[in-house]
Amino acid sequence: xxxxxxxxxxxxxxxxxxxxxxxxxATVVGEARHAAEARQLLPTLRPDVxxxxxxxxxxxxxxxxxxxxTAPHVIFTTAYDEYALRAFEVNALDYLLxxxxxxxxxxxxxxxxxxxxxxxxxxxxxxxxxxxxxxTEHDQVFVKDGERCWFVRLADIRLFEINGxxxxxxxxxxxxxxxxxxxxxxxxxxxxxFFRANRQQIINLQWIADIEPWFSNTLKIRLREGPEVEVxxxxxxxxxxxxxx
Amino acid sequence: xxxxxxxxxxxxxxxxLQVVGWLFYAGLGLLLIRLFAMQIVIGWHLVAIQLxxxxxxxLTSHALRAWIHWQQWKQLSFGALLWRxxxxxxxxxxxxxxxxxxxxxxxIRPPASMGGLAGSAQFVGYILNTYVVLWLWTACYFGxxxxxxxxxxxxDRWKLQAAAREAEMRTLKAQINPHFLFNGxxxxxxxxxxxxxxxxxxxxxxxxxxxxxxxxxxxEQVPLARELEIVEHYLQLEAMQLEERLRYTLDVDPAALTxxxxxxxxxxxxxxxxxxxxxxxxxxGCVALTAQLAAGAQLHVAVRNTGHYHPPATGHSGVGLRxxxxxxxxxxxxxxxxxxxxxxxxxxxxxxxxxxPVASS
Numbered sequence: 068x069x070x071x072x073x074x075x076x077x078x079x080x081x082x083x084x085x086x087x088x089x090x091x092x093a094t095v096v097g098e099a100r101h102a103a104e105a106r107q108l109l110p111t112l113r114p115d116v117x118x119x120x121x122x123x124x125x126x127x128x129x130x131x132x133x134x135x136x137t138a139p140h141v142i143f144t145t146a147y148d149e150y151a152l153r154a155f156e157v158n159a160l161d162y163l164l165x166x167x168x169x170x171x172x173x174x175x176x177x178x179x180x181x182x183x184x185x186x187x188x189x190x191x192x193x194x195x196x197x198x199x200x201x202x203t204e205h206d207q208v209f210v211k212d213g214e215r216c217w218f219v220r221l222a223d224i225r226l227f228e229i230n231g232x233x234x235x236x237x238x239x240x241x242x243x244x245x246x247x248x249x250x251x252x253x254x255x256x257x258x259x260x261f262f263r264a265n266r267q268q269i270i271n272l273q274w275i276a277d278i279e280p281w282f283s284n285t286l287k288i289r290l291r292e293g294p295e296v297e298v299x300x301x302x303x304x305x306x307x308x309x310x311x312x
Numbered sequence: 313x314x315x316x317x318x319x320x321x322x323x324x325x326x327x328x329l330q331v332v333g334w335l336f337y338a339g340l341g342l343l344l345i346r347l348f349a350m351q352i353v354i355g356w357h358l359v360a361i362q363l364x365x366x367x368x369x370x371l372t373s374h375a376l377r378a379w380i381h382w383q384q385w386k387q388l389s390f391g392a393l394l395w396r397x398x399x400x401x402x403x404x405x406x407x408x409x410x411x412x413x414x415x416x417x418x419x420i421r422p423p424a425s426m427g428g429l430a431g432s433a434q435f436v437g438y439i440l441n442t443y444v445v446l447w448l449w450t451a452c453y454f455g456x457x458x459x460x461x462x463x464x465x466x467x468d469r470w471k472l473q474a475a476a477r478e479a480e481m482r483t484l485k486a487q488i489n490p491h492f493l494f495n496g497x498x499x500x501x502x503x504x505x506x507x508x509x510x511x512x513x514x515x516x517x518x519x520x521x522x523x524x525x526x527x528x529x530x531x532e533q534v535p536l537a538r539e540l541e542i543v544e545h546y547l548q549l550e551a552m553q554l555e556e557r558l559r560y561t562l563d564v565d566p567a568a569l570t571x572x573x574x575x576x577x578x579x580x581x582x583x584x585x586x587x588x589x590x591x592x593x594x595x596x597g598c599v600a601l602t603a604q605l606a607a608g609a610q611l612h613v614a615v616r617n618t619g620h621y622h623p624p625a626t627g628h629s630g631v632g633l634r635x636x637x638x639x640x641x642x643x644x645x646x647x648x649x650x651x652x653x654x655x656x657x658x659x660x661x662x663x664x665x666x667x668x669p670v671a672s673s
């Protein structure tokens with residue numbers, strides 16, 4: 068399990084490294100002093116787990132996560148931020164209070180380990196595909212909407228919809244905005260699961276409830292728990308092809 | 313009833329005023345007779361009548377007072393009191409004139425040359441006169457009572473304000489930021505392995521800082537020198553977190569070291585300088601504290617830090633500074649000021665100015 072430590076205090080990083088010595092399967096692959104540095108290191112180090120401080124110079128830990136296309140497994144480390152962590156209503160999320168207690172760290176690492184071991188098959192197939200960074204439904208994104216935060220598995224997102232230069236995502240009963248264009252997301256999302264229905268929307272094929280023919284050879288798709296989506300003429304052809312396969 | 317010294321003093325004053333007042337009234341009567349009824353010769357009969365009248369009225373008013381106490385008329389509303397006094401004064405006037413008339417008729421027995429005993433019309437006139445005099449007496453009596461009650465309420469209000477102020481000071485007192493505390497402890501934990509001697513020093517800094525913030529209540533003041541020790545501790549601890557990102561200087565006029573200031577005030581200014589100026593900048597910055605005695609018996613402290621001043625967004629932020637201002641206003645009134653601005657002389661620098669009056673001792 069590769070770990071990247073992100074904390075502005077050198078002593079705090081030293082302390083975490085020291086604590087992690089006790090866990091042979093945990094390897095600290097790098098340290099970052101702030102969000103920008105972490106963002107720089109992430110693509111090359113590709114850590115499994117981020118030990119992330121919340122308060123750092125410049126951007127906060129939340130800002131860092133919100134700027135990432137896909138959020139790694141995160142264990143927050145913080146001195147006194149229970150109020151900030153309370154913003155996470157939906158997901159169980161792990162955080163450690165500094166100074167870190169050994170048994171809390173052990174529990175957090177065990178949880179991360181369980182989450183990282185895929186239930187079906189081991190996934191790492193490094194750089195064998197032409198687009199190795201394609202986001203699959205197992206990936207999660209970090210979403211911060213005002214004071215509220217979520218880690219959302221892409222599998223749980225029914226619909227992506229243009230909203231200005233942002234994208235609105237639909238999951239459960241929530242519809243927060245994420246600061247990315249639909250164009251950008253289309254390029255990153257796995258086309259086997261996520262389908263561009265029209266200029267405004269991308270749907271998750273696994274959430275389709277039923278499909279009915281609509282005017283002038285188009286389709287209308289109703290999503291489970293979600294809105295109805297009209298598929299454009301051009302995309303309807305594509306969709307039929309996709310489904311007949 | 314508890315016989316406190318206050319009550320004993322009031323009793324003494326009551327009797328002094330009663331005796332002097334009624335004797336004065338009797339004397340006034342004689343004077344008026346002398347001035348406006350010169351055909352009447354002032355002999356011992358007349359003096360005796362006046363003295364008897366003074367005595368009767370003194371006893372009557374005293375009885376009235378006892379009645380007022382017994383019936384607890386002081387608790388009554390003004391309206392309820394008024395009609396009771398109309399009746400009570402009337403009864404008292406009639407009774408006192410009856411007693412006085414009896415005394416004059418049987419004991420003093422004035423000669424016929426003085427007009428002899430009063431006729432019934434004259435007697436009614438005396439009663440009316442006494443009625444007016446008793447009204448004056450009750451007016452004075454309740455006047456004094458209401459004045460005293462008003463003053464007592466005033467004192468109570470002051471006491472309440474003082475108590476409220478102290479409670480307020482307690483809540484306004486700057487607290488150690490828990491974020492700072494736990495980060496400090498975490499850093500010391502790492503330092504124990506890296507540099508045990510420095511870890512021990514940091515423990516001492518933290519202890520003194522904690523003791524200082526816990527022990528002092530909001531109303532006490534401390535010498536500037538002591539507050540500066542705390543600021544030093546604080547900076548040392550922050551330097552452990554920020555390392556080379558924090559640079560600081562303290563420049564204090566030795567003459568200012570004994571000036572009493574509210575505790576944790578400079579600490580707050582330095583903490584704000586680090587929190588808003590240094591900590592958010594990846595490259596860090598500089599904090600400079602200067603303190604000197606200024607003209608007009610003033611202590612002037614300036615804390616400068618790298619950065620730009622962002623006025624607190626409406627709402628939650630700026631609590632520390634606002635509390636400090638309120639605390640200063642409570643302690644010194646408008647003579648103490650605390651301002652925070654971009655330094656007009658140096659770009660990319662924020663300066664906090666604190667000015668306090670120096671008490672002349």
